[in-house]
Amino acid sequence: MFTGIIAGVGKIRGKRNVGGGLAFDLEADFPIADPEEGESIAVSGICLTAYNIRGHHFTADVSPETISRTKLGTLGPGDSVNLERALRLADRLGGHLVSGHVDCMASVTSKKEVGNYTIFNFSLPVEHGRYIIEKGSITIDGVSLTVNSCGRGTFSVSIIPHTLKMTTLGLLKVGSMVNIEVDIIGKYVEKLLAPKDGYAENAKDNLNPGFLAQHGFI
Numbered sequence: 001m002f003t004g005i006i007a008g009v010g011k012i013r014g015k016r017n018v019g020g021g022l023a024f025d026l027e028a029d030f031p032i033a034d035p036e037e038g039e040s041i042a043v044s045g046i047c048l049t050a051y052n053i054r055g056h057h058f059t060a061d062v063s064p065e066t067i068s069r070t071k072l073g074t075l076g077p078g079d080s081v082n083l084e085r086a087l088r089l090a091d092r093l094g095g096h097l098v099s100g101h102v103d104c105m106a107s108v109t110s111k112k113e114v115g116n117y118t119i120f121n122f123s124l125p126v127e128h129g130r131y132i133i134e135k136g137s138i139t140i141d142g143v144s145l146t147v148n149s150c151g152r153g154t155f156s157v158s159i160i161p162h163t164l165k166m167t168t169l170g171l172l173k174v175g176s177m178v179n180i181e182v183d184i185i186g187k188y189v190e191k192l193l194a195p196k197d198g199y200a201e202n203a204k205d206n207l208n209p210g211f212l213a214q215h216g217f218i
Contacts, residue, residue, distance in 0.1 A: 001087045002042045004095035004137075004144020006167045010043070010083045013057070015076050022062040022073065024048075028083050031056055040100065042084040044168070045142030045179040046070055047100025070102045071177045080168045082142040095144025096137040102179045104128045106140075108172050109154070118159045119148070120172065124180055126153040131182035131190075139181040143167050 007030055014025035026043065035053035041060065042048075048060035067073040075081070087093075106124035113119075122140075132138060132150045139145070143163065148156040164170035172178065 002047070002084050002095075002098040002100055002142070003087055003091070003093055004045075004098045004139050004142060005084065006082045006143055007084050009166070009168060010081050012075055012077050012079050012081065018061060021064050022067060023059060024062065024072075025057065025059050026081070026083075028056045028058070030083075032058060032085070040086040042082075042086075042098070042100045042142045044070075044072070044081040045098070045100065045139050045181055046072060046102055066102075069104065070179045071105055072179075074177070080171065082167050084142055096139075097184060098139050098142075098144060098181060099184055100142075101181065103131075103182050104180050105177050106180045108174050108176045108178070111172065111174060114158075116161055118164060118170075119156060120159065120169075121154065121156045122178070122180075123154050128180065128182060129153050129155070131186040133183075133186075136186075137183045139179075141168060141178045143169060 008028055010026045010028045012024055013027050016023050024043075032053055032055070035050075035058075037051055037053060039050055039053075040047050041050045041058065043060065046062075046066060048062065050058040050060050052059040062072055104125050106122040108120055109123050110121040111118060129150065129152060132147055132155050134147055134149055136147050137144060138147050138155070138157070140157065145157045145159065148158050150156075159169055
């Protein structure tokens, strides 16, 4: 489990095909203190298992499933990634609960400077948009952010200078792809309110304000 508060930026130093998937050699811009072989590290929002951890360096394998759902397969040596080590129970929960299991990718449709802030607009598959709410939480390339506004298959965020400086979000431009993890709470609510006989295809149609009011959620 993670919080979406990025510890630092890493560089991909190596990429190779291994057993149908990929293996990445990464270098963090911070020392990986008290390493535990096999610990989880979020790489641009993707929970990966780290091994061969030495100082700033570690290796992680990427499965075909992860390659199909994220932008990781498009990255290579020299590219930058956001890094976060797994949450300790004693840590401050500065962002929100992030599983590191990416739901989909989104693309940057616009980038605009407003004073000291940068406003990004994104488009994503419509089926994932129902989990995004105004002023709710969303994870973009592993960074916990607050949703400014949202529409059908679109949403926007406002990013402060510190976040742009400390993460790879400052490198984004129109057309860039990002990894998206929606707030996990919405998915649990949908599952709990779905028909008890399984995953009905029309479950999302049943989840509406009237249904929520009837069951005491609003």
